[in-house]
Amino acid sequence: MIMSSGTHSTPGTPAAPADLLDRLRAGLPADALLTDPDVTASYANDMASFCEAGTPAVVVLPRTVEEVQHVMRTATELKVPVVPQGARTGLSGAANASEGCVVLSLVKMDRIIEISPVDRIAVVEPGVINATLSRAVAEHGLFYPPDPSSWEMCTIGGNIGTASGGLCCVKYGVTAEYVLGLDVVLADGRLLSTGRRTAKGVAGYDLTRLFVGSEGSLGIVVRAVLALKPQPPRQLVLAAEFGSAADACAAVCKIMEGGHVPSLLELMDRTTIRAVNALGNMGLPETTEALLLAAFDTPDPAADLAAVGALCEAAGATQVVPAEDAAESELLLQARRLSLTALEAVKGTTMIDDVCVPRSRLGDMLDGVERIADKYGLTIGVCAHAGDGNTHPTVCFDAADPDESRRARESFDEIMALGLELGGTITGEHGVGVLKKEWLARELGPVGVEMQRAVKTAFDPHHLLNPGKLF
Amino acid sequence: MIMSSGTHSTPGTPAAPADLLDRLRAGLPADALLTDPDVTASYANDMASFCEAGTPAVVVLPRTVEEVQHVMRTATELKVPVVPQGARTGLSGAANASEGCVVLSLVKMDRIIEISPVDRIAVVEPGVINATLSRAVAEHGLFYPPDPSSWEMCTIGGNIGTASGGLCCVKYGVTAEYVLGLDVVLADGRLLSTGRRTAKGVAGYDLTRLFVGSEGSLGIVVRAVLALKPQPPRQLVLAAEFGSAADACAAVCKIMEGGHVPSLLELMDRTTIRAVNALGNMGLPETTEALLLAAFDTPDPAADLAAVGALCEAAGATQVVPAEDAAESELLLQARRLSLTALEAVKGTTMIDDVCVPRSRLGDMLDGVERIADKYGLTIGVCAHAGDGNTHPTVCFDAADPDESRRARESFDEIMALGLELGGTITGEHGVGVLKKEWLARELGPVGVEMQRAVKTAFDPHHLLNPGKLF
Structure with missing residues (x-):
């Protein structure tokens, strides 16, 4: 299990000031407010380890833009901090409550307002689940690419807040590339519309992209216009086994240098492979030092896989296994999908790093992580969106062991320094x-x-939105 | 010819204050300053009609980041406005001088610093010509997609300032999508680095995208990390003739709704077709009301063109002509490339609008422009990046005729209102x-x-950078 961060909260906090609750109630239906301390405490944190979290004064679950505006107006008048939340599947504590804050959970604003196959856009509320949107647009032959691992649970609003990625990014990019326009409730309750619903547009500064990845610290996204792509053919996957991580990384470079455009290019290191085998009896070859998974969703994926398979062999792959169909492809991906769960099982707790390096430095990154694991005497498994150079070194440790916890935190930091x-x-x-x-x-x-802070202050002069995050 | 906007400048302006010139000279080589009034006056404006322009006090042509920093520090100390310029091919007056300003021309900072096929990036200075970069990366099998019409002249810095598009956008998007990171000299001379050279990254607010399209009003871009794509196969073009613009627009909707991904999808209306014939003897069919050009750079472009050709016929195309090879494709595109020159020849002067509508409303847009042309008794030709819904209604008028000039300006505005x-x-x-x-x-x-102005003030508190633009 990922460690809950409730350990850092302060349960003895006084209840919400009566005037805050009264003022909120004046503009909200009764069922939009949660005040029971046991319930509000359960909204204290997302899925990150080692992150402090306070106790919310109240949790608000608005259903309309006007209700969000009422919450923000009230918060600004009373100078109460507000922490926006989606499904709280985040991994960095960005949705953790601060002490005495209003938690503003957007999960009930979950309508898909429009899907247009001609304009290739969807208009959605922030609480729509990523997988729900993906399935809804697929019915129109359309494709919403961003696919974070938590896609069955996480919300579009949360994805926008963190500019989420996923397996698809090597070909399709991150959430940011799919956000065309936003409606945002500002700290003082005013409604700002940014961007457009057209394919192009350069009217003024790109405030849309400023909100994407701002972790709810500049405003509350209440509506988004998202770009869609046509549904591509189903992808076909190839697995390549390597005798060293360096060889696998060299293959990644050769594939990208060769002009290939895989729809997925993932790497699992030895530690991850063994953890997956231990958990899932997946039958991955125990002697393999690194496994590369490549996929293509092109018109002729078998031809692309053959070309990439040859590059892998030239880079020293000990075995190359192309899937013959979608079912085989799914089997090959299952091992990758199990990686995090498998690494969690090693010691009970994990810290997932998220360092992205130029892909030409991927081999150096993996080398360095191995050195760091040795130095601290820890198990650190690496799975990586290798095509992006985006590594997830995952530190396995026993949270009940203070010394191991300290070493875990230090190694986690050292990995960032290396990145x-x-x-x-x-x-x-x-x-x-x-x-x-x-x-x-x-x-x-x-x-x-300094410039990031200046932007923050321009949007949120009293620093009420998600305080204590980012800076 | 596009009308020069020198008519609005004030030639009687006093020369630059001596202390400004002395201070600038202290940190710049002698050949980096232009002070001859005849020379500086020639830097007064870009290629937009109807735009006021002042007379620069001095033109500076720096070659290094440090020289740009010196200019900005000096300007901030003396509170002198600074107007950054690239090749001045812009069409909105964004590079026009303001009275007594320092024109900061970045054209001499024109080095391509790095091209990496593995990381698929280029690192460039702002004065690099778009076509120079495109050719340089092509030698590595790479592709820098943004292709504004002025690509043989315009600079990457100017492209970043206006977030330029081009013919490729329907498949490849605008300049903004290719800017990963920037070095920017701020108004007070400090150097800010934004973004990254990795494929992904979400560390803090996306200031990179804030600078893209900011028309030099937030800072001076002195270096850019650009994303590249693998060079696609050469595109194959199809021309489809229609008996009405409405049919052509319906075909555009069917093509996009059908999940096709053309590398180009352009429309020319009757007025443009006739202007091109008058100019170039291109032999376009005079009875055609609208011409659609579609291209694919896919592995099997002929198959894609066949599918799109069938959709065009179903939408009422009177003739469909697929090119058989690259040479035929080029011929078909020549007519499109001549459009603006041909429309300029109609009356001597043009104003080019740039309204982008959801592509589902493209037919309504073309209808409306025809009504506006009738209302004002003007010739308005439309060519459009139809796949994007991005229209360029081009008002043809005689600049020596005050009444026609007034009607041109009014029709230009009415087109924006319609958009x-x-x-x-x-x-x-x-x-x-x-x-x-x-x-x-x-x-x-x-x-x-208000929020855009707040961002401006956060970056440029004295409003010295490109004053009088945008707001």
């Missing part, structure tokens, strides 16, 4: 939240932090 | 500049304008 040293970023797709805020400053530098 | 009414934007790819600033406020609404 920056290799020209990478501390977060490819999981966001900053609470978990990485010291590291954000290190990545951005002083001028970067 | 907004149809759920579109006043600018799909040309930018706001001076030409459309009243209209930007109308599109954004009061909350939108």
Whole structure:
């Protein structure tokens, strides 16, 4: 299990001030407010380990834009912090409550308002589940690519907040590339519309993209216009086994340098392979040092897989197994999907890093993580969206062992330092939240932090929106 | 010829204050400053009609980041406005000088610093010509898609300033989608690095995208990390003739609804076809009311063209002509490329609008433009990036005729009003500049304008960067 971060909350907090609740009630239906402390405490955190979380004063579940506006107007008048939440599947504590805050959960604003096959857009509320949208647009022959691992649970609003990625990114990019326009309730309750519903548009500054990935710290997204693509053919997957992680990384470089456009290009290291076998009896070859999974959703995927298979062999692959059909492809992907669960089972708790490096440095990254694991005497499994250079080094540890916990945290930080040293970023797709805020400053530098803060202040002068995150 | 906007400049302006020139000279090589009034006057404007332009006090042509920093520090100390310029091929007056400003021309910072086939990125200075970059990356099997009409002249810095589009956008999107990271000199001379050189990254607010399309009003881009794609197969083009613009627009909707991904989908209306014939003896059928050009750069473009040709016929195309090879494809595209020159020849001067509507409303847009042309007794030709819904209604008029000039300006505005009414934007790819600033406020609404201004002030508190543009 991922460690709950409730350990850092402060249960002895006084209840919400009566005037806050009274003022909120004045503009909200009774069932939109949760005030029972046992219930509100359950909204304290997302799925990140090691992240502080306070106790919410109240949880609000609005159903309309006007209700969100009422909450924000009230919060601004009373200077109460507001923490927006989706499904709380995030991995960086960005949705963790701050002490005495209003938790604004958008999960009940879950309508798909429009799907247009001609304009290739969907208009949705923030609480729509990613998988629900994906299935709804598929019925029109359309495709909403962003596919974070939590896609069956996570919301579009949460995806926008963290600019979520997924397996598809190597071909289709992250959530940011699919957000055309937004309706946003500002800190003071005013409604801002950004962007467009057209294919192109350059009217003024791109505020849409400013909100994407802002972790709810600039405004509350209440509606989104999303770009869609035509549904591609079903992808076909190939698995390639390597005698070393370095060979697998070299193959990734050769594939990308060769101009191939895989719909997925994933890597699992030895530690991850063994963890998956231990959990799932998946029959992965125990002697393999690294497994590469490549997929194509092109008109002739078998031809593309053959070309990529040959590159893998030239890079030293010990075995190359192309799937013959969709069912075989699914089987090959199952091992990848089980990776995190399998690594969690190793020691009971994991910390998932999210360092993204230029893909030409992927081999150096994997090397370095192995050195770090040795140095701290820890098990660290790496699965990676290899085509993006986006690694998820996953530190396995026993949360009941203080020394191991300390070493886990130190190794986690050292992995980020390595990522920056290799020209990478501390977060490819999981966001900053609470978990990485010291590291954000290190990545951005002083001028970067100052300009980011200036933007924050321009939108949220009283710093009421999701305080204590990012900076 | 596009009308020069020098008519609005004020040639009687006093020369630059001596202390400004002295201060600039202290940190710049002698050949980096142009002070001859005849020379500086020639930097007064870009290619937009009807746009006011002032006289620059001095033109600076820096070659290094440090020189740009020196210019900005000096400008901030003396509170002198700075107007950044690329090749001045813009169509909205965004690069027009303001009275007494420092024109900061980035054309001499024109190095391609790096091209990486594995990481699929290029690192460039802002003065690199679009076509130079395109050819340089092609040698590595790579592709930099953005292709504005001025691609042989315009600079990457200018493309970033206006978030330029082009013919490729229907498949490949605009410049914004290819900018991963930037080095920017801020108004006070500090250097800000934004974004990344990795495939993904969500560390903090997306300031990179904020600068793209900001028309030099937030900072001076001095370096850019650009994403590249693998070079696709050469595209094959099909031409389809229609008996009405409505039929052609219906075909566009059917093509996009059918899940096709053309690399180009362009429309020319009757007026444009006749203008092209008059100019170039291109032999386009004079009785045709609308011509659609579709192209595919897929592995089997002939098959895609056959499918699209059938859709065109079902939508009422009177003739469908698929090219058999690259040479025939080029011939078909020549007519499209001549459109603007041909429309300029009609009356000597043109105003090019840039309204983008949801593609489902393209037919309504073309209908409306025809009504507006009739109402004002003007010739207005429309060519359109039809697949994007991005129309370029081009008002032809005699600039020496005051009444016709007035009607041209009024019809130009009425076209923007129509675009907004149809759920579109006043600018799909040309930018706001001076030409459309009243209209930007109308599109954004009061909350939108206020938040855009707040962002401007956060980056440029003294409003020295490209004043009088956008707002």
